[in-house]
Amino acid sequence: MPELAEVRYFSQRWRPGLCKRITRIHIHAGKRVFRGTQTAGLSRSLVGQLLGKIQTHGKQMMFRFGEDRWLGVHLGMTGRLSAKSAAHLPSKHDHLILYTSRHALVFEDPRLFGRIRFDRSPQPPPWWSTLPPDLFSRDFSARRLKQILQKRSRTPLKPLLLLQDFFPGIGNWMADEILWQAGLDPRLRAGSVLHPHAFRLHRTIRKVARQALATIGKNWSDPPRSWLFPHRWSDGGRCPRCRKPLIRRPVGGRTTCWCPACQKATLPRRTR
DNA sequence: CATCATGTTATAAT
DNA sequence: CATTATAACATGAT
Numbered sequence: 001m002p003e004l005a006e007v008r009y010f011s012q013r014w015r016p017g018l019c020k021r022i023t024r025i026h027i028h029a030g031k032r033v034f035r036g037t038q039t040a041g042l043s044r045s046l047v048g049q050l051l052g053k054i055q056t057h058g059k060q061m062m063f064r065f066g067e068d069r070w071l072g073v074h075l076g077m078t079g080r081l082s083a084k085s086a087a088h089l090p091s092k093h094d095h096l097i098l099y100t101s102r103h104a105l106v107f108e109d110p111r112l113f114g115r116i117r118f119d120r121s122p123q124p125p126p127w128w129s130t131l132p133p134d135l136f137s138r139d140f141s142a143r144r145l146k147q148i149l150q151k152r153s154r155t156p157l158k159p160l161l162l163l164q165d166f167f168p169g170i171g172n173w174m175a176d177e178i179l180w181q182a183g184l185d186p187r188l189r190a191g192s193v194l195h196p197h198a199f200r201l202h203r204t205i206r207k208v209a210r211q212a213l214a215t216i217g218k219n220w221s222d223p224p225r226s227w228l229f230p231h232r233w234s235d236g237g238r239c240p241r242c243r244k245p246l247i248r249r250p251v252g253g254r255t256t257c258w259c260p261a262c263q264k265a266t267l268p269r270r271t272r
Numbered sequence: 273c274a275t276c277a278t279g280t281t282a283t284a285a286t
Numbered sequence: 287c288a289t290t291a292t293a294a295c296a297t298g299a300t
Contacts, residue, residue: 001278032296059279077279078297093297111297113279155290164280172278253292255276 002075004058004135004169004209005217010081011061014105017051017083017098022065026090026097032112033076033095042118045069046098051105057131058168062124069120072128076113082106132165135209142202149198153191159252160190161205169209173229176257178208180228180239185265186251186258192267232257 002010025046029039049065056062061073061081073081088104090097096107096116107116119125133139148166161167161175170178179186182204184197193201215221223229228246231237237246239259248257 003278006278074279077277111277111279111295113295113297115280152289159290162279174278176278252290254278 001077002059002079003171003174003212005212005215007059007061007075007169008056008213008217009220010075010079011054011056013081013083014051014054014063015083016103017100017105018054020051020100020102022046022049022051022098023101024099026094026099028095031095033079033107033109033114033116035115037117045118045120046071051098051100057128057134058164059171060128060131060168062128064124068122070118070125070128072115072117072119072125073107074115076109076111076115078111079107079109079114082108132168134168135170135205142199145202145205146195146198149190149193153189155190156186156252157184157188157190157193158186158254158256162252162254167205170205172254172256173232174208174212176232177223177228178204180258180263181208183263185263186256188265188267194267197267228257228259 025043027039027042046065046069049069051063051065053064054061059074063071063073065071084104084106086099086102086104088097088106093108093110094106095109098105107114117125117127123129133144148160152160157179158175161170161178162172176186178201182197182201184193184201211223215223226240228240231240231246232248237257238244239246239262242259242261244259244261246257247260248255250256
């Protein structure tokens with residue numbers, strides 16, 4: 001479920017804990033979500049600390065405690081964050097709960113593809129500080145996009161957009177939405193997307209990301225009805241632009257929805 | 273019972 | 287070596 005906007009939304013579920021002290025924690029140590037992280041001292045490291053800062057970057061979340069303790073959270077496919085009352089009792093898939101005097105900050109993930117990390121260091125840990133440019137940064141430029149399209153020229157657009165090293169936060173529904181709005185067939189090879197389509201793709205990535213954050217990311221409200229988003233899952237869905245039936249098939253191993261009439265499968269060569 | 277799932281990554285193949 | 291394709295991960299919903 002969680003992509004850029006959903007991750008932002010869930011990160012804000014823990015806001016009731018901001019500037020609050022952790023009184024105790026509950027963990028399912030040994031679960032897959034803690035792979036690569038030492039859980040033995042986690043309670044000692046967090047209890048007594050204040051939650052000082054909440055950040056997101058693409059699908060990654062970072063919670064700072066005190067001055068030098070960093071809790072990284074990735075929601076995987078089925079992870080969620082929520083704030084319950086302090087009386088909340090752990091249920092089956094609550095793999096991490098941070099209790100304050102008033103709340104229980106819950107991380108749940110039935111499918112266990114998510115991940116919790118913990119580091120103690122004056123600066124944020126390397127995995128956080130080496131993340132690629134986010135979709136709104138100056139560095140995520142049309143020039144950079146064109147370089148990516150050339151570097152991965154044989155990769156179809158759909159699986160390309162899912163690569164987090166290049167497009168942090170884009171997931172399955174966002175990729176479909178972007179390609180539909182940009183009028184590009186998801187099976188197109190990246191190398192065939194040249195000016196002006198590359199420039200248009202860049203603009204569309206930012207537009208979809210911005211509006212997703214303003215709706216889903218803010219309060220889980222629906223994106224516009226004019227988007228592909230509300231039509232892409234139901235069988236018999238029709239393109240909101242031309243009303244023709246949508247196609248739903250795997251591309252690059254993932255279920256993909258597109259409009260065969262609106263999304264171009266071949267592009268004209270650059271004119272000059 | 274079979275199929276599918278809004279993610280990532282190890283491994284194989286090119 | 288760099289890029290691309292596929293399988294696997296673990297569980298629940300349909």
